[in-house]
Amino acid sequence: MTQVSLRNVTKRFGTFTAVDGVSVDIPDGSFVCLLGPSGCGKTTLLRMIAGLEDLSEGELMVGGQSYGEVPAHERNFGMVFQSLALFPHLSVADNISYPLRIRGISKGECRAKAKELLELVQLSGIEDRRIHQLSGGQRQRVAIARGLAIDPQVFLLDEPLSALDANLREHMQIELRNLQRKLGVTTIVVTHDQREAMSMADVVIVMRDGKLQQIGTPMEIYRNPANAFVAGFIGVSNLLKGILDGRRFSLSGAQLDLTPEDIIPDGVAGPAVLSVRPEDITLFAGADGAGPHGRVTFIRDLGASVEILVDLGGAEVTSICSPKSRPDVDIGDEVTLEIHPGRSKVLAA
Amino acid sequence: MTQVSLRNVTKRFGTFTAVDGVSVDIPDGSFVCLLGPSGCGKTTLLRMIAGLEDLSEGELMVGGQSYGEVPAHERNFGMVFQSLALFPHLSVADNISYPLRIRGISKGECRAKAKELLELVQLSGIEDRRIHQLSGGQRQRVAIARGLAIDPQVFLLDEPLSALDANLREHMQIELRNLQRKLGVTTIVVTHDQREAMSMADVVIVMRDGKLQQIGTPMEIYRNPANAFVAGFIGVSNLLKGILDGRRFSLSGAQLDLTPEDIIPDGVAGPAVLSVRPEDITLFAGADGAGPHGRVTFIRDLGASVEILVDLGGAEVTSICSPKSRPDVDIGDEVTLEIHPGRSKVLAA
Amino acid sequence: MLAISFFRQSSGGFYEPVFTLDNFGRFLSPFFAKVLTVSVSFSAGAAAIAVAIAFPFTYLLVQMSGRAQAVALVFLLSVLSLSEVIIGFSWSTILSQTAGIGNILAGLGLISESRSFSPSSGALLTALVYLGFPYSVLVIYPAMSRLDPEIPEAARMCGASPVRTFFTTVVPMMRNTITGALILVFVFTLGAYILPQTLGRPQDWTLSVHITDQAVFQSNLPFASAMSIFLLLVSLALVGLSMLLGQTETKR
Amino acid sequence: QDRSLKVGTYGGYFQESFDTHIYPDFTAATGIAVESIGEPTGESWLVQLQAAARANQAPADVSMMAQVVRLKGASSKLWAGLDPKAMPNISNLPDHFVSTYEDGTVSGVGAVAWYITLVTNTDAYPEAPSSWNELWNPANEDRLGLISLITTSFLLEISAKTHFGGTDILDTEEGILQVMDKLGEVRRNVRLWYRDEGQFQQALETGEIPMGQYYHDVAGLAAADGKPVRSTFPSEGGVLDSGSWCVSKASTKIEEAQVFIDYMCQPEIQAKLARNVGTAPTVNRELTDLTDEEFAAVSSDTPPILPRYDIYEERGDWLNQKWAEMIAG
């Protein structure tokens, strides 16, 4: 039972509040991503869980026990640091078995365990290399292996993949996720890359300025963002200002009738914002359609998809389509927007 | 006439060849992106054009004249460095007018020109600030303004946007491209981000290990990659091994009939590789279709699109679809692939 | 411990523990004013010359490959380990009539007949520069190696010739480091004691020589202390200043 | 029986001569081993001895000290008072070579004497100069090497004897200042004010600095070595200086020291020194078996200039200051 629970956890540095009253329950065995922009307090929160920072306020429970007073080196957690923090003066095997040696386990056993862990991360046979002889991806795996050496109760990772190049990163995401599925260890990963979070997580926790914004599965958050910040941070979102009247949403020169599938929070009426995903906007050449219309400002043809930017009376709107369904428009052309019904969310203005 | 022509340009550092016999013609007024993985020699090539490195071999022509012997400070080129290289001891205005002052232009004129350039990059009113008082995006623009101060013949930029965060970067891409359209100056930008290259460039030059791989418009390169490296580097590509016999391509357990629109280079036959883009693969649940079939290994649901990874007898294949057209499959399920006709390219094995 | 030793020497006299300001009084004579002027001018001159050579030298040094840099640094550090005694002896030999550069110059026909250049103010200055040079390189080196090499390149792309680039970007950006190096060499050469004796004429003898004379030859510790307290204050002020400057530069 | 003694003499050539010619015989004769110490210039050695004595240490038991320094040491009771009865041979010495404390114990015993003379490079000066007045000769501009320490150069005495008829003028401060003024005129002729003998000797031999004051004994050795160097007793006389054996009060080897000093006061030993080291004997000449020729090599019949040690002791700081100002110009 290694459920991790935070109750009103707060961290202040001097007068600055880095983490502000966060309460979250992380279920046993789940894979959680802590997501947010730079400086929002992700690392600080993770470090508090690890015991590397004291809590200014609030309570931390692990497996039902209060952990606030347990020092870091008695927590039996595994941790992977952003810089990886591999010991440059030790060999790969010695790095991996460091936590075991600290616990007084014999050399032979350590060596056996290191071998086993290297197999787990698919790196057999490099036991005796030095850290500086490894590639980025290999180091990554050694760090993960070291974090798992003591069969940790909880596995913490701070932006573990940010130093890798795009291809390797996507590959490691898959590997990490599969590894966690196999071991079933409660895992918390910090990232500021929403794509990464959505690729890996069972549960995503979105933070901003030290405050919890939303917690949920990736799809819940994508479809039903709690606010404009979350909408913009998870994927691309077009935030269209207008007036909500019942199910009717009026925006510059056009009116939309929202369907029951569109999400309208209780109590919102009058000035409001409609969050629409780029893939839910289709463009038609010409200004004669029924929907709102504007002028194309930029086209980004990426091959696999085409992004078209439209100036909609001051607001910039992005539409994404596949190359096959690309409308025949060019920069400066007038276009009409069609917003797909049932896929938008209304947010309070 | 500021066409830039490279003839067999080569650069050696000791025994190591950083740029290897590159010949390219860059048309007057075009926007060119130099693209390639880290260490492939992009910066070196740009520095040779700038005159900051000598050519070990080959010839450099600018506007029809040989420039090999012209020292950097007599070239009248503008350049933006990766680190920006703004002068910390000078104010914003003094930074921008530095190239003018060097040319003996009066203080008053310099000031006026600096003002005008700051307007051009949308930064009016910060003339007297110090560099360390500016944000990343502002610095970027100051560096660009400085590079443009002398109305350069050629404008060179080395990864100008790599230090910016994702949103600002996409914004600056648009701005840079629009600025270049307005001024019409021949521009060469180094980047290792294919998305950036495809967003901005008229012409993309792909390099690898110091050698030219391909030159063409973004779409030419995406649709008709010269080799497997280019196919994989520009966008995501599935490289399927098989046997080509006329227009028939046989791969593990299936046969494809290629259409005339699929690109088959002359002389390729027998063992070959088919490059297929993820958006050109559709998956169907079940193993009973006609196409090749495999097993789903990972699903990455990003909201705007869904990536499904399939293990196809040892080869991993990625398919991308919109959430609407997502097949009803899960990890471990058997699927059949349909490859869209007319959008693939055959490569020599 | 250091504090105690400095503290003690300030307390009047060692031989007679009677508090007296006579020693400071004696020091405030026209003669010592002249000595002080001489000391300060030599150190200032040596600092200026040493840094003027060391600065462009270091600029070129950091552009070399890591290996060449390492070799040059090893050489510099070895030079650093030459004691003042040897430096003085060597320079007096080099500048002598029989074995020195006089012969080379005469051989080249630059002067009609080999002559000696030592002892003289010039000889002393040369040796002081020699003494201070490695230190100024070592002070300038870290800051110079942190200088983004793209900055001078940017200036070149802006149309500045290499020399102009050096004076419009590298020098102004390193102003504080230069000051720091100047002060360090200044203070350091202020302490030179053997060189002025072996290479200078009596009018070139600096305060350090007189301090040592008083302490070692005249066994007048109180007076020696009074002089060194004065020297100490001057040096401390300058060192403090250089540290302050060094700090503001690294803060950026 | 391993009795030993640390004996300090001026380092370098002096020390080497003692090492080869004197100590082995002494050890053979008395059974006392000698550890030879090379002293630096007198003043700094005095400071060292003083400081060491405070810490109850004796870097050397017996030291050869020049007269000024010996006086300074005596005034601070640095030297142990020796028993004259334990050293019968000191009766060979004239009285002025034996210094005593008020209580009759001996503070210093003359060890060796030497002359400071006018030396020249024979290539530059085919004719030997005859007078100290050559130092003032404008023709010698920038050609002299003189000793820069007032207490070892005795230029005051030289100047007084040459231009003021004797050293009596040095009795008063005004007189000293007058002499200093005269001496100031030499300054433009001086190329090198040296402290280090080696530096001057090298320059003299190569002709770089062709004239100066130097030690008669060392110059003689260099000449014998074939170097173009000569030492001349000027008509006014050479400066006769001497070194005395003094024993540090911190020494625990007083007895051995007395044996040593007594040994050194034998006429045979003094003659040996004259022959091998080139110093003038401190015992009366008649007691030695030196031939006239041998004696002439280390001394001269011209009446010597006798240093005024007293003024250095009385007006040490003042003289020093004036001297420093004088040579710095």
Added chain:
Amino acid sequence: MTRVLKSIFVALVFSFLAAPIIVVLGVSLNQPKRLLFPPEGLSLRWYGALFRESDWLGALQNSLIIATCAALLAVSLALPLALHVWKRKGWMARALYSLGVAPFILPPVISALGFMIFWISTGFYGRIEATIISHAIFLVTLPLVTISLGLQSVNEELLEAARSMGADARTTFRTVTFPLVRPYLVSGFAFAFVLSLNEYIISYMVSGFTVETLPIKIFNSLRYGYTPIMAAVAVSFVALAAIVFGLIARFGDLPRLLGAERASR
């Protein structure tokens, strides 16, 4: 053109730096017992003499003992000081650091006189311990600077990693911090050792001729224009320094040790 000028400039500087070394080297090869340059007749006898003549051997011994002990002492003073400064980054720590750096930056005559008076008044004047301690204090700057550099290069996350893996503060120091700064410790020792070996004025004023070191001996023999051994000593010391620093450069990152930010390629 400019490249040629640059090379000439660098070559000139190097020959300026090398000139004295060449002179001493030449003198040390003299056949006759004179300080002649250019040398008359080549011979290595003075190098041999350095190890045969007992007074030179004694001075060599003294120098080596002093340098070794002083460097050891300096390192053991510097390590705790550097650790303290590194852990507490307040102004107190900075002041402490400045205090450690000060003796080396001030004119050595002052330190020498200070030490001299201190030792005379405590009655330790003329003892080898006094020289050792004085040197250690004078040179403590060097290990202090190198160790501090080393500590700065220790990524704090390494220590946290150790903690998160179950190591307490002492274990962390023993298994992580110390092994990482060890090379810097060694080079601090080397710097202090080499400079102590060549230090003159402090040794001279603190124990002068009671504990004669090689530089003092050299100065004396120079004074009496006496023997090329002193040149041989100087050359050996320069060679020793070159070897020591060469080893540091070979096995460590010398440019970084001297404060360069970018590691050498």
